[in-house]
Amino acid sequence: MNLSQLNPGERGTIVAFTDLEMSVKLMEMGCLPGEVVEVERFAPLGDPMAIRVAGYQLCLRKNEASVIIIS
Amino acid sequence: MATTLKIALVGNPNTGKSTLFNLLTGLNQKIGNFPGITVDKKTGFCKLSAKQQAEIVDLPGTYSLYPKSRDESIVFQVLADKKNSSHPDLIVLVADATNLRRNLLLYSQVADLRIPVVLALNMTDMANKEGININIDELSKRLGIQVVAISARSKTGLDALKQAIANTTTIPTQVNGTDVNVFAAAAIDEAKAILATDNDYFALQILHQHEHLEIYTAQQHANFEQIKKAHQFESSKLQAAETIARYRYLSTVLTGVIEDTGALKKFAFSDKIDSVLTNRFWGFFIFLFILFFIFNAIFSWSEYPMSLIEGAFGWIAKKGHQYLPDGMLTNLLLDGVVAGLGGIIVFIPQIAILFALISILEDTGYMARVTFMMDKIMRKFGMSGKSVVPMIGSFACAVPSIMSARNIENWKDRIITIMVSPLVSCSARLPVYTLLISLIIPDTKLFGFISMQALALMGMYLISIIAAVTVAFVMKFMIKATEKSYFIMELPVYRMPRWSNVLFTMYEKSKTFVFEAGKVIIAISIVLWVMATYGPSEKFEQIETKYAKIEMQKDSVQISTLERDKSAEKLENSYAGILGRSIEPVIKPLGFDWKIGIALITSFAAREAFVGTMATIYSVDNGEENTGTIRDKMREATNPETGLPIFTFATGFSLMLFYAFAMQCMSTVAVVYRETKSWKWPLIQTVYMTAMAYVASLIAYQFLK
Numbered sequence: 001m002n003l004s005q006l007n008p009g010e011r012g013t014i015v016a017f018t019d020l021e022m023s024v025k026l027m028e029m030g031c032l033p034g035e036v037v038e039v040e041r042f043a044p045l046g047d048p049m050a051i052r053v054a055g056y057q058l059c060l061r062k063n064e065a066s067v068i069i070i071s
Numbered sequence: 072m073a074t075t076l077k078i079a080l081v082g083n084p085n086t087g088k089s090t091l092f093n094l095l096t097g098l099n100q101k102i103g104n105f106p107g108i109t110v111d112k113k114t115g116f117c118k119l120s121a122k123q124q125a126e127i128v129d130l131p132g133t134y135s136l137y138p139k140s141r142d143e144s145i146v147f148q149v150l151a152d153k154k155n156s157s158h159p160d161l162i163v164l165v166a167d168a169t170n171l172r173r174n175l176l177l178y179s180q181v182a183d184l185r186i187p188v189v190l191a192l193n194m195t196d197m198a199n200k201e202g203i204n205i206n207i208d209e210l211s212k213r214l215g216i217q218v219v220a221i222s223a224r225s226k227t228g229l230d231a232l233k234q235a236i237a238n239t240t241t242i243p244t245q246v247n248g249t250d251v252n253v254f255a256a257a258a259i260d261e262a263k264a265i266l267a268t269d270n271d272y273f274a275l276q277i278l279h280q281h282e283h284l285e286i287y288t289a290q291q292h293a294n295f296e297q298i299k300k301a302h303q304f305e306s307s308k309l310q311a312a313e314t315i316a317r318y319r320y321l322s323t324v325l326t327g328v329i330e331d332t333g334a335l336k337k338f339a340f341s342d343k344i345d346s347v348l349t350n351r352f353w354g355f356f357i358f359l360f361i362l363f364f365i366f367n368a369i370f371s372w373s374e375y376p377m378s379l380i381e382g383a384f385g386w387i388a389k390k391g392h393q394y395l396p397d398g399m400l401t402n403l404l405l406d407g408v409v410a411g412l413g414g415i416i417v418f419i420p421q422i423a424i425l426f427a428l429i430s431i432l433e434d435t436g437y438m439a440r441v442t443f444m445m446d447k448i449m450r451k452f453g454m455s456g457k458s459v460v461p462m463i464g465s466f467a468c469a470v471p472s473i474m475s476a477r478n479i480e481n482w483k484d485r486i487i488t489i490m491v492s493p494l495v496s497c498s499a500r501l502p503v504y505t506l507l508i509s510l511i512i513p514d515t516k517l518f519g520f521i522s523m524q525a526l527a528l529m530g531m532y533l534i535s536i537i538a539a540v541t542v543a544f545v546m547k548f549m550i551k552a553t554e555k556s557y558f559i560m561e562l563p564v565y566r567m568p569r570w571s572n573v574l575f576t577m578y579e580k581s582k583t584f585v586f587e588a589g590k591v592i593i594a595i596s597i598v599l600w601v602m603a604t605y606g607p608s609e610k611f612e613q614i615e616t617k618y619a620k621i622e623m624q625k626d627s628v629q630i631s632t633l634e635r636d637k638s639a640e641k642l643e644n645s646y647a648g649i650l651g652r653s654i655e656p657v658i659k660p661l662g663f664d665w666k667i668g669i670a671l672i673t674s675f676a677a678r679e680a681f682v683g684t685m686a687t688i689y690s691v692d693n694g695e696e697n698t699g700t701i702r703d704k705m706r707e708a709t710n711p712e713t714g715l716p717i718f719t720f721a722t723g724f725s726l727m728l729f730y731a732f733a734m735q736c737m738s739t740v741a742v743v744y745r746e747t748k749s750w751k752w753p754l755i756q757t758v759y760m761t762a763m764a765y766v767a768s769l770i771a772y773q774f775l776k
């Protein structure tokens with residue numbers, strides 16, 4: 001399952017990334033494997049989404065969230 | 072003589088780095104460029120002690136030394152190049168204490184470059200409130216550097232920070248946390264030999280991003296490439312491994328140092344605001360309301376100070392003509408310089424209000440939400456949510472906004488944003504709009520409180536936005552994408568704006584406007600006055616003799632009207648008049664006469680010149696005794712052939728459309744050239760915008776007249 005499939009309020013733990021280049025950026029921003037993420041909300045038009053990770057709020061597009069594999 | 076220490080402020084975005092910079096340097100700062108690149112470089116001086124002062128440079132905020140955008144690439148360029156004029160003796164790393172681990176990732180990279188570092192933990196008061204306790208002494212011991220708790224917002228810890236800066240030795244003391252040699256030892260060793268350095272991490276960084284650094288020769292670049300090939304150097308993979316290793320190291324450093332007892336508390340407030348401001352239904356409504364509030368404020372709040380300024384300049388001109396000896400020099404001073412100066416100063420209230428409101432939106436964190444809400448729409452038009460900031464910034468001025476488009480990582484998103492930003496109505500058009508609107512729209516209130524003029528102004532801004540997104544949409548299909556676009560961005564928690572920052576922005580932007588735009592406008596005003604006062608001498612002599620003859624025959628009552636006719640005829644035959652006349656056939660279908668034609672020509676240097684030009688032309692036209700405002704003079708202006716007013720609704724609206732679309736700003740052309748590094752883009756931009764302006768004005772005038 002990937003992050004973009006969660007509903008607001010749901011959580012998951014990051015397991016892996018499917019895109020290497022994107023993973024560098026995401027990890028620099030604190031999205032590390034083992035980290036718990038929670039979906040906060042979606043933008044009024046349904047995309048992008050806001051998530052809580054590593055003690056702060058991050059926003060990213062759904063297609064970017066879909067490279068984050070969670071469990 | 073005091074010694075000067077060079078200091079660079081480095082840190083993540085939203086850590087209060089700029090606030091700290093303002094606090095340390097006060098008004099003692101200047102904005103320049105980094106050599107060879109056009110990123111704003113803010114430097115300032117700070118007194119550390121009687122014997123020592125520091126030159127501080129504020130580097131762009133970044134999450135990592137691996138840049139994702141052009142702005143961020145400056146950080147490594149300055150830190151890597153010892154010959155760079157901004158290369159620091161000491162780095163102050165500003166970290167947000169409420170999110171320490173992520174902030175320290177950048178620290179651990181910077182520390183490995185072996186430049187002395189002081190760590191400034193900002194927002195420690197906020198962190199304490201949120202239940203985060205940091206053992207500063209232990210952190211300092213583990214990292215091997217001085218760590219100072221500060222709060223830029225409540226101005227605490229600054230003396231301790233200055234003390235720490237003064238105490239820092241020239242030898243780096245930081246503990247080596249992450250051994251980068253495990254990633255690509257052989258490649259690093261070979262790069263070290265070429266670079267003549269013993270710093271592993273520096274060598275590794277150079278291998279990663281040497282192609283963005285202009286300090287190496289072609290031969291060196293080729294060598295680096297060769298090393299990378301020989302050792303199968305996979306940039307992304309190595310960066311990912313390095314990031315994980317660094318976080319692992321930071322986890323050990325922070326264990327027992329940081330105690331978090333209220334992890335989720337800090338979001339409660341922000342979440343509540345977000346559920347309203349980014350609400351599915353209300354979100355856009357509120358955004359539109361805020362935009363209207365801004366335009367209304369620009370109009371209504373500035374009314375009183377503007378009339379004061381107008382009055383003051385009118386008074387100066389009147390008194391000047393009364394007391395100064397008559398003559399060419401007096402006329403040049405009062406009708407050229409003072410009229411031009413008045414035309415600039417009068418817009419300070421509006422510009423200050425606009426920038427104050429924009430900086431409040433940015434400071435509170437609302438602007439980040441706007442990008443969040445707008446991303447999907449902006450993507451439809453070939454841009455990204457991050458284009459919203461340059462676009463909104465373009466309401467103020469396209470030049471800094473086009474530069475701020477560097478934050479957009481994707482090339483295609485960025486180029487489209489750059490291409491359409493000048494269409495968004497900037498503050499230089501504001502004087503043109505306000506002047507023309509006050510001429511053609513009655514000053515009445517709808518339902519008793521909505522000003523018709525404010526509504527018309529908002530209409531002009533809406534037109535400009537519609538034009539910008541339409542052009543963007545067309546360009547989306549014409550420009551080929553070269554890379555993936557992404558939108559990974561921090562949403563900072565809502566905060567009260569820092570009022571000192573707001574005041575600072577108001578002061579800084581007004582000052583820049585007066586000095587930068589002012590220089591051009593004053594120069595144009597003087598040239599224009601000369602051109603409008605003088606003409607081919609033969610023609611002028613003919614007019615003189617003609618009127619001298621008539622004067623002899625008429626009685627004194629008609630002399631005043633005669634004077635006016637004479638100066639009008641003189642203006643028509645002056646160099647400016649000849650120039651205006653020569654383009655009149657082209658602009659007549661748009662409803663413009665040759666006087667407006669002169670303004671159009673001067674406006675190609677800068678739009679603000681319109682009002683000044685009008686002021687100068689009408690001062691010359693009306694002879695010396697006239698002291699009314701430009702607005703009154705323009706309202707009274709009539710077409711000599713028909714006797715009807717020149718500034719009708721059709722002409723006024725057509726003229727506003729022309730100013731809305733035409734590329735009339737040399738600074739923008741120059742900055743687009745610098746940002747895109749080619750003449751292709753500024754050329755395309757100038758042509759498409761001017762063509763659009765002409766067609767729009769033509770249609771508007773022909774339908775409305």
